[in-house]
Amino acid sequence: MSDFMQQPLDAAASLAPTWLADIHARGKAVWQNTPMPTRKTEAWKYTNLLPLQQRFQAPDKSNTPEVSGINYPQLGGSTLVFVDGFYREELSKIDLPEGARLLRFAEADSKQAEAIRARLGQAIVSKQHLFAALNDATLADGVFLEVDANTVVDQSIHLVWLSSGQVDALSVNQRLLVELGANSKATVVESFANTATGGTAFTNGISELQLGDGAILDHYRLHLEQAEAVHIGGVHATLNASSTLNSFHLALGSTLKRIDIVVEHRGQGAHCEVNGIYLPRGEEQVDYHTCMEHAVPNCTSSETFRGIIADQASAVFNGRIHIHPDAQKTRAELSNKNLLTSNQAEVNTKPELEIYADDVQCAHGATVAQMDPATLHYLRARGISKAEAEVMLSFGFINELVEAIRCEAIRDYLKPLLARRFSHNPKLTRHIL
Amino acid sequence: MLKIDNLHAKVEDKDILKGLNLSVKPGEVHAIMGPNGSGKSTLGHVLAGRPGYHVTAGTATLLGQNLLDMETEERAHLGLFLAFQYPVEIPGVSNMEFLKAAVDTVRESRGQESISSVDFMKKARAICKEVDLDLSFLKRGVNEGFSGGEKKRNELMQMMMLEPKLCVMDETDSGLDIDALQVVANGVNAMRNSERSFVLVTHYQRLLDYIEPDFVHVLSEGRIIKTGDKSLALELEEKGYAWLEGAA
Numbered sequence A: 001m002s003d004f005m006q007q008p009l010d011a012a013a014s015l016a017p018t019w020l021a022d023i024h025a026r027g028k029a030v031w032q033n034t035p036m037p038t039r040k041t042e043a044w045k046y047t048n049l050l051p052l053q054q055r056f057q058a059p060d061k062s063n064t065p066e067v068s069g070i071n072y073p074q075l076g077g078s079t080l081v082f083v084d085g086f087y088r089e090e091l092s093k094i095d096l097p098e099g100a101r102l103l104r105f106a107e108a109d110s111k112q113a114e115a116i117r118a119r120l121g122q123a124i125v126s127k128q129h130l131f132a133a134l135n136d137a138t139l140a141d142g143v144f145l146e147v148d149a150n151t152v153v154d155q156s157i158h159l160v161w162l163s164s165g166q167v168d169a170l171s172v173n174q175r176l177l178v179e180l181g182a183n184s185k186a187t188v189v190e191s192f193a194n195t196a197t198g199g200t201a202f203t204n205g206i207s208e209l210q211l212g213d214g215a216i217l218d219h220y221r222l223h224l225e226q227a228e229a230v231h232i233g234g235v236h237a238t239l240n241a242s243s244t245l246n247s248f249h250l251a252l253g254s255t256l257k258r259i260d261i262v263v264e265h266r267g268q269g270a271h272c273e274v275n276g277i278y279l280p281r282g283e284e285q286v287d288y289h290t291c292m293e294h295a296v297p298n299c300t301s302s303e304t305f306r307g308i309i310a311d312q313a314s315a316v317f318n319g320r321i322h323i324h325p326d327a328q329k330t331r332a333e334l335s336n337k338n339l340l341t342s343n344q345a346e347v348n349t350k351p352e353l354e355i356y357a358d359d360v361q362c363a364h365g366a367t368v369a370q371m372d373p374a375t376l377h378y379l380r381a382r383g384i385s386k387a388e389a390e391v392m393l394s395f396g397f398i399n400e401l402v403e404a405i406r407c408e409a410i411r412d413y414l415k416p417l418l419a420r421r422f423s424h425n426p427k428l429t430r431h432i433l
Numbered sequence B: 001m002l003k004i005d006n007l008h009a010k011v012e013d014k015d016i017l018k019g020l021n022l023s024v025k026p027g028e029v030h031a032i033m034g035p036n037g038s039g040k041s042t043l044g045h046v047l048a049g050r051p052g053y054h055v056t057a058g059t060a061t062l063l064g065q066n067l068l069d070m071e072t073e074e075r076a077h078l079g080l081f082l083a084f085q086y087p088v089e090i091p092g093v094s095n096m097e098f099l100k101a102a103v104d105t106v107r108e109s110r111g112q113e114s115i116s117s118v119d120f121m122k123k124a125r126a127i128c129k130e131v132d133l134d135l136s137f138l139k140r141g142v143n144e145g146f147s148g149g150e151k152k153r154n155e156l157m158q159m160m161m162l163e164p165k166l167c168v169m170d171e172t173d174s175g176l177d178i179d180a181l182q183v184v185a186n187g188v189n190a191m192r193n194s195e196r197s198f199v200l201v202t203h204y205q206r207l208l209d210y211i212e213p214d215f216v217h218v219l220s221e222g223r224i225i226k227t228g229d230k231s232l233a234l235e236l237e238e239k240g241y242a243w244l245e246g247a248a
C-alpha cells in the first residue's frame, strides 16, 4: 500500500482515545496488507482513483475555520456539526427525548466505550471494504446514537460533516454508529458539504446502522459536496426481525464519490427501501455500489436509483442482490435508470444477482437513455421553449424519488437545489418550484 | 388563416406528402378523411415541425407567416395547436405544471398579462369539468397511465387552456365512447368562433354529425384528391375510398 495516508494514520493514533487502539490496529493491518485497488479490481473497474494520488494531511485541531458560506439543510431537532473532522459545539444543538442519546467517541466513559467497541464494525467485512478498514485505522472521533427499545424520536437527528477547504489535501474521517432498540423509531440525516472553491478534501465516511427487532429508521445520506471533494465511504446496515429501513441517498457530483451501501437482512420480516439520485456533471465521477444481503426468509428489499449524467461526467451503479439458500420468500426489487444529457457522458450500470433460494421473487431493471426527442417535441408543441422543456424533463426524471422523500423539510430543501442543478435561470425552473 | 401550397414532405427518405394544397379561412372547420397511411398525421407533424419530417417543396403559412421556418414552440406561440393522435406520456412532470408552463409561455409570447396561480387553477378546474376529467388528473404525470380516451380529453383540455387560433385535431375522436365523443364535440363547438379555425382529421362521419364542417377533404397518397361539403362524408361512409382513388 502506498503511503499517501501515512500522516493521517499517525495523527489518528496520537489523537484518539486509547480504547480505540485495537480498532486502529485491526484497520491498519487490513489497510497496509491490501494492495490499492486498480482498474483490474472488479469492484473498482470503472472508477478512477487518480484523485487520491496526493499526500493527505490530518486536520489540525487548533484551526476553527469559518463555514458560514457552506450550505446544508437546516432541520429542527438535534444537529451535530463537524468541520474538517472536529466537532463544533457552537454550531450544534442536542435536543433528544428520554431514551435516546448522542455520544461522541472522544467523550465516552469506559462503560460507553465498551458499548461502542462491542458494536463497532460488527456489520462490516473489512476485507471487502478496504476503505472501511482505513476508516478504522484513522478513527479519532465518531458519533454513537443509541435509542432505547420502544422509544420514538420524532424530530430528525442531523449529522453534518463540512470541509472548509482552508487546507489543501485534507483527510477527514467520518464515523457514525446507530443502534436502534426494539420497536424504536428515529430519523437520521447525514449531510456532507464543502465550498465550491478551496482545497481538496478526502472524506472517508462510514456509517453503521443497527436496527433492532421492529425498529424503524428513516435515513438520509446527502452528499452535497462539490468541486474538488473526494468521498469514499459506505453505509452498512443490519436489520433484525421485522425492522424497516428507509434510506435515501443523494450525490451531487464532485471529483469522485464512491459509496457502498450494504444492507443485511438478519431477521425475518425485515424490510428496506433504498432510493438514490446522482447527478454528476463536468468531469465528475459518482459510483454507487449497493448490496442487499438476504440471509433469512420472508424479507423484502426495494431499490430505486436514478442518475442524470451530464457533460463528460461518469457514473457507476452496481446493484448486487444476494439471496442465501435459506432466504425463501424473499422479495427483492431493483431499478436503475439513467439519463445521459450529453454524448460524452458515461454510465456503467450492472445488476448482479446471486440467488441460491428457489421460492423468491426478484425483479431488476436497468436503463440508459438520452432525452426522448418525441417527448421534447410534445412539450415544445405546447409552446414551452426547448430550454425549459429540457429542465422540466430532467427534473421529471428524478421527481418521483424527490416526491417520495418522507421528511418534508428535506424535500423542501432539495427541490430548489436540484432544480437549480439543471438551470440557474429562474425562468426555466419556475414551473418546477 | 392557414395556407398550404404544393407541400411535399418526406420521412426517412420516404415521400409521404406529394403536392398537398389546403386553404383554411378564419372561422372555418375543415374535416380531413382518408385511408390509413395516406399522410394525415404527417400533415399535422409537418405543420408542428416534428423532428424527422422534412419538407422538400411547397409552402405553409399561418396568419401570413411562414410556418416552416419556425421552431416548434414559435408555431405554438403564433397560434397553432396540434392535438396528437398519440399523446406522449411524461412521468415525473405533472399535468398541472405542464399546463401552467404552456399557458405562461404562450401568453408571454402574445404579450398578454400573466395569469395568477389562483386564476389559472380556477380555469384549469373549470376546463377539467368541461372535458369530464376528474381533478386528480391535474396532479398526475402528463398522460401517465391515462386510458386512450382520457389522453384525448387531456389534449382537448390543453387546447381549451391555450386558446389557439388554428386547431389541428388528429383523430381526437378515435377510441372515444359515445359520451366522450359528445364531450369533445361540445368542447370544439364551444370554441368555435369567427376568428378560430379547425382542421379535424377523422375516420368517422359520426363526429361530423356533432361538429358540422364547412368542408370535407379526402387525403390519399399525400394529396387532397377530393373536396366537398359534409355530404361527402356520408358518401364516403357508404362507398369507402376505392371509387375515388382512380381519380387521383
Ligand SMILES: Nc1ncnc2c1ncn2[C@@H]1O[C@H](COP(=O)(O)OP(=O)(O)OP(=O)(O)O)[C@@H](O)[C@H]1O
Binding pocket: B011, B012, B014, B016, B034, B035, B036, B037, B038, B039, B040, B041, B042, B043, B085
Ligand atoms: N418514421 C417513419 N418511417 C417510415 N415511414 C413512416 C414514418 N412515419 C410515418 N411513416 C409512413 O408514412 C405514411 C403516412 O403516415 P401517417 O401517419 O401520416 O398516416 P395517416 O394518414 O395518419 O394514417 P392513419 O389513418 O392510420 O392514422 C405511412 O405509410 C407511414 O408508415
Ligand SMILES: [Mg+2]
Binding pocket: B040, B041, B042, B085, B170, B171
Ligand atoms: Mg394518423
